Amino acid sequence: MKIFLDNLGCDKNRVDGEKLLARLIASGFEQAFTAAEADLVIVNTCGFIQPAKEESIETILDHASHTKVAVTGCLSERYLDTLQKELTEAVVVAGLSDKEATYKTLIDTLSPQQPTLPAPPSLTRALTGPVHSAPLKISEGCDNRCSYCAIPLIRGSFVPRSEQDILSEARLLRKKGVQELLVVGQDITAYGKRKGLPALLRKLTRLSPAFHWIRLMYCHPLGVTDELIEVMTSESRILPYLDLPLQHYTDKLLKRMNRHYTGKEAAALIRKLRKRVPSIALRTTLLLGFPGETETDFRNLYSFVKDTEFDRLGVFAFSPEEETQAFGFKNRVASSTVKKRMDRLMELQNDILYRQNLAKVGSIQEVLIDGAEGDVWIGRTRHDAPEVDCRVVVRNCKLVPGRFYKLKITDADTYDLFVHGYSHSIVPGGLFVTS
Numbered sequence: 001m002k003i004f005l006d007n008l009g010c011d012k013n014r015v016d017g018e019k020l021l022a023r024l025i026a027s028g029f030e031q032a033f034t035a036a037e038a039d040l041v042i043v044n045t046c047g048f049i050q051p052a053k054e055e056s057i058e059t060i061l062d063h064a065s066h067t068k069v070a071v072t073g074c075l076s077e078r079y080l081d082t083l084q085k086e087l088t089e090a091v092v093v094a095g096l097s098d099k100e101a102t103y104k105t106l107i108d109t110l111s112p113q114q115p116t117l118p119a120p121p122s123l124t125r126a127l128t129g130p131v132h133s134a135p136l137k138i139s140e141g142c143d144n145r146c147s148y149c150a151i152p153l154i155r156g157s158f159v160p161r162s163e164q165d166i167l168s169e170a171r172l173l174r175k176k177g178v179q180e181l182l183v184v185g186q187d188i189t190a191y192g193k194r195k196g197l198p199a200l201l202r203k204l205t206r207l208s209p210a211f212h213w214i215r216l217m218y219c220h221p222l223g224v225t226d227e228l229i230e231v232m233t234s235e236s237r238i239l240p241y242l243d244l245p246l247q248h249y250t251d252k253l254l255k256r257m258n259r260h261y262t263g264k265e266a267a268a269l270i271r272k273l274r275k276r277v278p279s280i281a282l283r284t285t286l287l288l289g290f291p292g293e294t295e296t297d298f299r300n301l302y303s304f305v306k307d308t309e310f311d312r313l314g315v316f317a318f319s320p321e322e323e324t325q326a327f328g329f330k331n332r333v334a335s336s337t338v339k340k341r342m343d344r345l346m347e348l349q350n351d352i353l354y355r356q357n358l359a360k361v362g363s364i365q366e367v368l369i370d371g372a373e374g375d376v377w378i379g380r381t382r383h384d385a386p387e388v389d390c391r392v393v394v395r396n397c398k399l400v401p402g403r404f405y406k407l408k409i410t411d412a413d414t415y416d417l418f419v420h421g422y423s424h425s426i427v428p429g430g431l432f433v434t435s
Contacts, residue, residue: 001029001030001039001040001110001111002029002030002031002032002037002038002039002040003021003024003025003029003030003031003032003038003039003040003041003042004031004032004033004034004035004037004038004040004041004042005017005018005020005021005031005041005042005044005126005128006035006041006042006043006044006059006063007044007128008043008044008045008046008052008055008056008059008073009044009045009046009048009052009073009074010046010048010184011135011137011182011184011217012135012137012184012185012186013044013046013073013074014044014128014129014135015125015135015136015137015184016044016072016073016096016099016137017042017044017072017073017128018125018126018127018128019099019124019125020042020072020099020102020103020106021042021125021126021128022124022125022126023103023124024103024106024107025126026124027107027111028111029110029111031126035063035066035067036066038067039067039068040067040068040069040070040091040110041063041067041068041069041070042069042070042071042072042106043056043059043060043063043069043070043071043072043073044072044073045059045060045071045072045073045074045075045076046073046074046075047073047074047075047076047077047078047079047150047154048074048149048150048151049316049317049319049321050319050321051319052075053075056073056075057075060087060089060090061089064089064090068091069089069090069091070090070091070092070093070094070106070109070110071083071087071090071092071093071094072092072093072094072095072096072102073096074096074154074155076093076094076095076096077095077096077097077154078150078153078154080093080094080095091109091110092105092106092109092110094106097156124172125169125172125173127176127178129386130370130371130386130401130402131176131177131178131402132177132178132179132180132368132370132401132402133178133179133180133182133368133370133386134173134176134178134180134181134182135181135182135183135184135217136166136169136170136173136181136182136183136184137161137184137185138160138161138166138183138184138185138188138191138200139158139159139160139161139185139186139187139188139190139191140155140156140158140159140161140185140186141155141156141157141158141159141186142155142157142158142186142187142190143157143158143187143190144187144190144220144258144260145258145325146247146257146258146259147256147257147258147324147325147326147329148257148287148290148318148319148321148324148325148326149321149324150321150322150323150324151186153323153324155186158186158187158190160190160191160192160196163200163203166200166204167203167204167207170204170207170211171207174207174209174210174211177402178211179211179212179213179368179402179404180211180212180213180214180215180368180386181204181211181213181214181215182215182217182385182386183201183204183214183215183216183217184217184218185218186218187218187219187220187223188216188217188218188219188223189219189220189222189223189224189225189228190220190223197223197228198225198227198228198230198231201214201216201228201231201235201238202231202235204237205235205237205238210237211237212237212368212404213237213239213368213382214235214237214238214239215239215241215385216232216238216239216241216242216243217243217385218243218245219242219243219244219245220245221244221246221259221261221265221266221269222260222261224242224244224269224273229272229273229276229277232276232277232280233276233277239382239383240277240279240280240281240382240383241280241281241283241382241383241385242273242280242281242282242283243283243284243385244269244282244283244284245284245285246266246284246285246286247259247285247286247287248263248286248287248290248293248297248301249263249266249267249300249301249304250263250293250297250300250301251263252292252297253290253292253293253297256290256291256292256326256329257287257290257326258325263300263304267304267308270282270308281311281312281382281383281384282310282311282312283310283311283312283313283314283385283388283389284310284312284313284314285313285314285315285316286301286305286313286314286315286316286345287315287316287317287318288301288315288316288317288318288338288341288342288345289317289318289332289333289335289337289338289341290318290326290333291318291326291329291330291331291332291333292329292330292331293333298341301345302344302345302348305345305348305349305352306348306352309352309356310349310352311353311356311383312353312383312384312385312388312389312390313346313349314388315342315345315346317335317338317339317342318332318333318338320332350414353390353414353415354412354413354414357390357412357413357414357415357416357417358412360409360412360417361409361410361411361412362408362409362410363408363409364406364407364408364409365381365392365406365407365408365409365417366381366382366404366405366406367379367380367381367392367394367404367405367406367407367419368380368402368403368404369394369399369400369401369402369403369404369405370386370401371401372401375395376393376394376395377393377394377395377397377399378391378392378393378394379391379392379394379399379405379407380392381417390415390416390417391415391416391417392407392409392416392417392418392419393416393417393418393419394407394418394419395418395419395420395421396420396421397419397421407419
C-alpha cells in the first residue's frame with residue numbers, strides 16, 4: 001500500500017507527520033510522493049485558528065472523494081471524539097499526543113495482518129519536502145499561555161528534547177542531504193532558558209559534515225538574549241534571519257494577549273538586533289482584530305510598521321478559540337473592519353518590500369535553488385524561509401536543486417527577485433559562484 005502524507009500548517013506539524021510516515025514505511029508500507037498515486041492519504045491537520053480548521057476539513061473531503069483518507073494532527077487531537085463520530089469519510093481519525101496509539105490504530109485498520117514494530121528512535125523521519133531543506137524540532141508545547149492561543153491546549157506544556165536526541169537527528173538529516181536546517185518549536189527561545197539555545201546552536205554549527213545554513217524560527221521576543229545575538233554574529237552558519245512574532249504594538253492589547261512586553265520594548269529589541277547584526281532580516285507576524293482593538297490602536301501599529309520597515313511580515317485575524325482566555329473577551333471587532341485593516345497593513349508592507357527588493361537589483365546574492373517551475377528555477381536568499389518568504393526566479397540557466405549559487409539580481413518586484421543568465425564555477429563545499 002502506498003501512503004501520501006499531506007502536511008497542513010506549520011513545520012512542527014510536518015516533523016510529527018514525517019516520523020509517523022517513517023514508522024509506517026518500516027512496517028512495510030510505501031511512500032507515495034503525490035496523492036494521485038496513493039492508496040491512502042494521511043491528512044496531517046492544523047487546528048490553530050478557524051481558517052486552518054476549515055482548510056483541514058476541505059482537504060480531508062477533497063482527498064476522500066478520490067481515495068482512502070486517514071486523519072491526524074492538531075485538529076483531530078483537539079476535537080478527537082467529535083471527528084471520530086462525524087467524519088465518516090475517513091477510515092481513521094487519530095490524535096497526536098499518543099503517537100504509539102496512532103501508529104497501532106493505522107496498522108490495525110489498514111493492514112491487520114501486518115505486525116506492529118517496536119517504536120524506532122524518535123529521530124527517524126521520512127522527508128516529504130525538498131531533501132536539501134528540513135525543519136528540526138527541538139521542543140514540544142508552550143508555557144507562554146498567550147490569551148488567544150490554543151496551542152497549549154493541543155500540544156501541552158513546554159517539554160524540551162534532549163540535546164543528544166537533537167544532535168543525533170541533525171546528523172541523520174545532514175546525511176540525507178539536508179543543507180538548510182530550520183530550528184523550530186512553539187518557542188525555541190525557551191530551550192534551556194537563557195543559555196540553552198545558544199549552546200545548542202554552537203554544537204549544531206560544529207557537526208561534520210556541516211549544514212550550510214541554520215535558520216531560527218518561532219522566537220519569542222523575551223527570549224532573544226544577548227547570548228543568542230552573539231551566536232548570530234559569531235557563527236557564520238547561523239543565518240542573519242530571525243522569525244520574531246510581535247503580534248501588536250499597543251501596550252493594552254499586548255497585556256491582554258499575555259505577551260509580557262510593551263511596544264517600546266519590542267522596538268528597542270529591533271534596534272538592538274539591527275545594530276548588533278547589521279545584515280539581519282527580521283520577519284514578524286501581527287494579530288489584527290483582537291478584542292478591544294480601536295482605530296487608534298491600529299494607527300499606532302501602522303505607524304510602527306511604517307517606521308520599522310520589517311523585511312518580512314505576515315498578518316492574521318483574531319480567531320476566538322474555545323477554552324482560551326480571549327474566547328470570552330468582549331468588544332470584538334467586526335470582520336469587515338479587520339479585513340480592511342489587514343489590507344491596509346499589507347499594502348504598506350508590500351510597498352516596503354518592493355523598495356527593499358528594488359535596492360537589491362545589481363547586487364550579488366547567495367541563493368539556494370529549491371527546484372524548477374516550468375522553464376525557470378526557483379530559489380531563495382538567506383533572508384527567505386521556505387514557503388512563507390520571497391523567491392528568486394532564475395531564467396536561462398542550468399542549475400541543480402539543493403545547490404548554492406552566487407547570483408546577480410537583474411530585476412525585482414514585490415515578492416520576487418529575478419536573475420537572467422549567468423556563468424558559474426564550482427568552489428569547495430559544493431558552493432556554486434557566478435563570475
